[in-house]
Amino acid sequence: ETGVTQTPRHLVMGMTNKKSLKCEQHLGHNAMYWYKQSAKKPLELMFVYSLEERVENNSVPSRFSPECPNSSHLFLHLHTLQPEDSALYLCASSQGIQGNYGYTFGSGTRLTVV
Amino acid sequence: TQLLEQSPQFLSIQEGENLTVYCNSSSVFSSLQWYRQEPGEGPVLLVTVVTGGEVKKLKRLTFQFGDARKDSSLHITAAQTGDTGLYLCAGVDNAGNMLTFGGGTRLMVKP
Numbered sequence: 001e002t003g004v005t006q007t008p009r010h011l012v013m014g015m016t017n018k019k020s021l022k023c024e025q026h027l028g029h030n031a032m033y034w035y036k037q038s039a040k041k042p043l044e045l046m047f048v049y050s051l052e053e054r055v056e057n058n059s060v061p062s063r064f065s066p067e068c069p070n071s072s073h074l075f076l077h078l079h080t081l082q083p084e085d086s087a088l089y090l091c092a093s094s095q096g097i098q099g100n101y102g103y104t105f106g107s108g109t110r111l112t113v114v
Numbered sequence: 115t116q117l118l119e120q121s122p123q124f125l126s127i128q129e130g131e132n133l134t135v136y137c138n139s140s141s142v143f144s145s146l147q148w149y150r151q152e153p154g155e156g157p158v159l160l161v162t163v164v165t166g167g168e169v170k171k172l173k174r175l176t177f178q179f180g181d182a183r184k185d186s187s188l189h190i191t192a193a194q195t196g197d198t199g200l201y202l203c204a205g206v207d208n209a210g211n212m213l214t215f216g217g218g219t220r221l222m223v224k225p
Binding site for chain 2: 006048103104
């Protein structure tokens with residue numbers, strides 16, 4: 001596989017469930033990102049990892065918990081979510097953390113919280 | 115925080131028409147990127163412009179970076195239904211920090 005792969009593509013979960021989103025990149029990139037994309041809102045940066053260390057946490061509620069076990073994998077653990085957390089969650093990677101490298105995005109996970 | 119405003123937010127046109135969408139800021143960017151996001155997919159990088167006044171062409175798409183590096187435009191000639199999607203601009207500040215994304219222009223090209 002090439003590029004950035006996200007699983008699952010679609011997820012429906014109850015407010016009391018615990019689930020995880022997975023992202024995998026096969027590009028040899030050193031930085032990985034989680035973004036939230038809601039209808040009629042700009043992309044919201046959630047977390048940034050550079051060389052497996054978290055470098056940015058944009059005031060994200062603690063019900064979202066990221067994990068980066070190595071430079072190729074990124075997870076987003078979800079628990080006790082709210083209906084307003086329903087959105088498209090996008091993972092991206094880049095060669096370095098500087099923005100001028102450009103980002104490669106996955107296809108996203110469409111999350112619905114019921 | 116550097117803000118990027120994109121206009122129009124929505125655009126619906128017929129196949130074959132030309133269009134221009136804009137990306138504006140009061141801040142200077144060292145470079146600016148354009149992405150297209152098709153329904154059900156993630157954004158895909160189309161182009162990066164670096165020099166003030168730079169013009170880049172990608173088939174029927176023409177990208178221009180403003181002379182002062184505060185704004186950019188994307189012009190599509192003879193739009194096709196396959197051009198339908200969300201067009202996002204993203205800027206890098208002079209410190210080389212992470213990308214700042216605009217709110218996007220949602221384009222629909224009707225057959």
